[in-house]
Amino acid sequence: MNIRINGENVVLSQGTINLQELVTGKGLVPERVVMEVNLEIIPREKWATVYVREHDQIEIISFVGGG
Amino acid sequence: MEVEDILKIGDVEINNRLFVGTGKYSGNRMMQDVLVAADADVTTVALRRVDSSAPVESILDYIPPKCRVMVNTSGARNADEAIRIARLAKASGAGNWIKVEVVADSKYLLPDNLETLKATETLVKEGFVVFPYMSPDLSVARRLADCGAAAVMPLGSPIGSNRGLRTKELVEILIHEIKAPIIVDAGLGKPSDACICMEMGCAAVLVNTAIAVSGNPVEIARAFRMAVQAGRRAYLSGLPEESIRASASSPLTGFLRDDHKSA
Amino acid sequence: MDFYDTFCKNKDIDFINLFGALSDRDVERAMTRENMGLMDFLTLLSPAAGKHLEPLAQKAHETTLRHFGKTIQLYTPLYVSDHCDNQCLYCSFNAKNPIARTKLTLKEVEREAAFIAATGLRHILLLTGESRKESPVAYLRDCVGILKRYFHSIAIEVYPLTEAEYESLVAQGVDGLTIYQETYDEKIYDRIHQSGPKKDFRFRLAAPERGAGCRMRQVTIGALLGLSDWRKEVFFAGLHAHYLQDRFPDVEIGVSVPRLRPHAGKFKPLSIVSDKDLVQIIIALRLFLPRLGISLSTRENSQLRDNLVPLGITRLSAGSSTGVGERIATGGQYDAFRQFEIADHRSIAEMIVSLRDKGYDPILSDWCPI
Numbered sequence: 001m002n003i004r005i006n007g008e009n010v011v012l013s014q015g016t017i018n019l020q021e022l023v024t025g026k027g028l029v030p031e032r033v034v035m036e037v038n039l040e041i042i043p044r045e046k047w048a049t050v051y052v053r054e055h056d057q058i059e060i061i062s063f064v065g066g067g
Numbered sequence: 068m069e070v071e072d073i074l075k076i077g078d079v080e081i082n083n084r085l086f087v088g089t090g091k092y093s094g095n096r097m098m099q100d101v102l103v104a105a106d107a108d109v110t111t112v113a114l115r116r117v118d119s120s121a122p123v124e125s126i127l128d129y130i131p132p133k134c135r136v137m138v139n140t141s142g143a144r145n146a147d148e149a150i151r152i153a154r155l156a157k158a159s160g161a162g163n164w165i166k167v168e169v170v171a172d173s174k175y176l177l178p179d180n181l182e183t184l185k186a187t188e189t190l191v192k193e194g195f196v197v198f199p200y201m202s203p204d205l206s207v208a209r210r211l212a213d214c215g216a217a218a219v220m221p222l223g224s225p226i227g228s229n230r231g232l233r234t235k236e237l238v239e240i241l242i243h244e245i246k247a248p249i250i251v252d253a254g255l256g257k258p259s260d261a262c263i264c265m266e267m268g269c270a271a272v273l274v275n276t277a278i279a280v281s282g283n284p285v286e287i288a289r290a291f292r293m294a295v296q297a298g299r300r301a302y303l304s305g306l307p308e309e310s311i312r313a314s315a316s317s318p319l320t321g322f323l324r325d326d327h328k329s330a
Numbered sequence: 331m332d333f334y335d336t337f338c339k340n341k342d343i344d345f346i347n348l349f350g351a352l353s354d355r356d357v358e359r360a361m362t363r364e365n366m367g368l369m370d371f372l373t374l375l376s377p378a379a380g381k382h383l384e385p386l387a388q389k390a391h392e393t394t395l396r397h398f399g400k401t402i403q404l405y406t407p408l409y410v411s412d413h414c415d416n417q418c419l420y421c422s423f424n425a426k427n428p429i430a431r432t433k434l435t436l437k438e439v440e441r442e443a444a445f446i447a448a449t450g451l452r453h454i455l456l457l458t459g460e461s462r463k464e465s466p467v468a469y470l471r472d473c474v475g476i477l478k479r480y481f482h483s484i485a486i487e488v489y490p491l492t493e494a495e496y497e498s499l500v501a502q503g504v505d506g507l508t509i510y511q512e513t514y515d516e517k518i519y520d521r522i523h524q525s526g527p528k529k530d531f532r533f534r535l536a537a538p539e540r541g542a543g544c545r546m547r548q549v550t551i552g553a554l555l556g557l558s559d560w561r562k563e564v565f566f567a568g569l570h571a572h573y574l575q576d577r578f579p580d581v582e583i584g585v586s587v588p589r590l591r592p593h594a595g596k597f598k599p600l601s602i603v604s605d606k607d608l609v610q611i612i613i614a615l616r617l618f619l620p621r622l623g624i625s626l627s628t629r630e631n632s633q634l635r636d637n638l639v640p641l642g643i644t645r646l647s648a649g650s651s652t653g654v655g656e657r658i659a660t661g662g663q664y665d666a667f668r669q670f671e672i673a674d675h676r677s678i679a680e681m682i683v684s685l686r687d688k689g690y691d692p693i694l695s696d697w698c699p700i
Contacts, residue, residue, distance in 0.1 A: 006116040032125035034159040041158045066113025067088030067275030243365045319387035322637040
């Protein structure tokens with residue numbers, strides 16, 4: 001499955017994967033990131049039920065220092 | 068004796084009028100030490116794409132619990148991008164305090180006031196508590212306050228320049244004319260700069276670079292804290308008057324001593 | 331929400347105690363303040379400030395020069411009707427005064443307009459007595475239709491109108507509104523306005539902001555000095571002007587400082603405003619609101635007017651006549667029935683010369699619509 005994560009092309013080997021699995025698979029703490037799929041913000045509660053689809057554009061955002 | 072002097076934003080009460088940004092620190096530990104030393108009640112963070120190669124610890128875990136987080140929209144080049152970042156921030160659970168920062172100028176990093184106004188209008192309607200960062204312009208400040216901005220944040224000088232309050236004349240006008248709190252953001256390089264802002268009647272100041280890039284961030288944070296307190300106290304106590312210029316030679320009221328029919 | 335809310339928040343100020351507590355030092359402190367607040371304004375109106383008039387006058391003069399230069403805007407009133415539905419104890423137009431009433435025909439309005447315009451003056455203040463029946467908005471519109479052929483700026487001083495009515499007059503060419511509250515003391519207001527629509531204090535009080543909201547370029551307010559304690563009256567007029575400046579930054583707000591003059595009725599001023607008081611009033615207004623327009627009418631004599639100009643005056647009326655149709659009917663002689671007596675009889679031409687002699691630039695046409 002070909003998707004884009006944070007602007008980069010990614011090929012996923014898994015057949016089906018939900019957002020929760022995607023985040024934890026990257027070693028991220030779910031409470032500390034936000035996810036946007038095709039410009040739509042997906043609330044954290046729904047991550048386990050939203051599955052990644054072919055050509056999805058996913059943004060995983062977290063906090064950094066800023067003024 | 069401490070004077071009861073609280074800045075209220077909505078229902079939130081803020082004791083410390085020094086807001087501290089979290090950018091440009093050598094590490095999260097140092098940033099945390101600074102927030103503690105400054106005794107900050109309000110701090111700012113930004114949002115970025117997760118860097119897969121970087122450590123997974125989050126900056127939020129280093130922010131003291133008493134410190135309210137304001138998410139800035141830095142990186143936004145127009146109103147739509149700022150709005151998108153604000154919505155992401157809210158979804159993250161970071162609260163609804165947003166510093167709208169729209170910069171489309173990579174040379175001086177000066178804000179785009181028109182896009183800032185557009186973003187502020189939309190975000191206020193969506194229930195955000197909006198702190199627009201702007202170039203000090205009275206008309207725009209009026210519109211920002213009219214559409215419900217929680218405060219107006221004029222720049223003292225370009226971001227990161229440490230040049231101090233170069234916009235003094237304009238900021239003074241904003242303080243005088245705008246009912247919303249005026250918070251000077253950007254460019255303050257020294258504690259004395261922050262003190263001047265507070266003496267003039269600013270509601271707060273936001274400092275980041277001057278602390279983060281100092282040789283001793285913790286010490287300078289304490290100094291900024293004291294400077295803000297000093298300036299605020301001076302403002303509240305009413306500054307002593309400057310001496311009156313000597314009277315001009317030709318009196319303007321001499322005619323009152325003449326005999327006057329209509330007196 | 332209108333000015334009445336702001337007014338109510340301040341109307342119970344204990345002026346006596348407040349003034350009593352002010353010292354010379356307080357006056358000196360207020361004097362040096364760059365941006366004055368309400369407390370500073372009160373301080374400048376206090377008896378204590380009366381002892382510092384010369385240094386205050388110097389500062390007021392400097393402030394005026396800085397904001398306006400040595401310019402004085404000239405205007406002249408044009409009374410088109412003296413019919414009035416109100417009974418105001420202090421005014422000759424009082425509905426109960428047994429006088430013959432006049433209302434100019436449009437032809438007469440045009441003759442007066444041409445007569446005035448021949449002096450070079452391009453600012454006119456259109457006045458009527460307050461009668462909706464005799465001088466309805468339609469009549470005012472017709473008058474404005476004529477006046478705009480002769481003048482660049484047309485202000486009105488008529489009964490308070492609704493927003494829609496102000497809008498219709500602005501559309502017709504009106505760009506200025508003058509309306510005095512007369513007194514900000516509600517009790518006195520009620521007592522001296524014995525009958526007529528003018529009894530409605532709040533409708534009148536909100537008239538300036540209704541006009542300002544309709545893109546008037548200039549709104550002038552004021553209290554008729556002598557109806558109540560002048561310190562309070564000027565405080566509320568200043569508060570009102572401040573409120574208008576804040577809400578309508580695009581409108582030039584002005585305050586007029588008319589003193590009660592002798593007139594056809596037998597009304598005696600309830601409070602005396604001396605020349606010295608008038609000086610303090612102008613200074614306090616100028617220092618509190620540096621950008622404020624301050625008008626002085628021909629109620630005051632020429633000598634006093636000349637002396638008051640440097641303190642903060644920005645607008646003077648000239649060549650005035652306060653009787654309807656007086657200019658033409660009497661060929662410039664003054665013997666008609668008038669709203670109030672004129673003390674400065676200088677013609678517009680004389681006024682121009684007098685101002686130029688003092689180094690001032692008389693402005694006959696400030697702004698010409700494009």
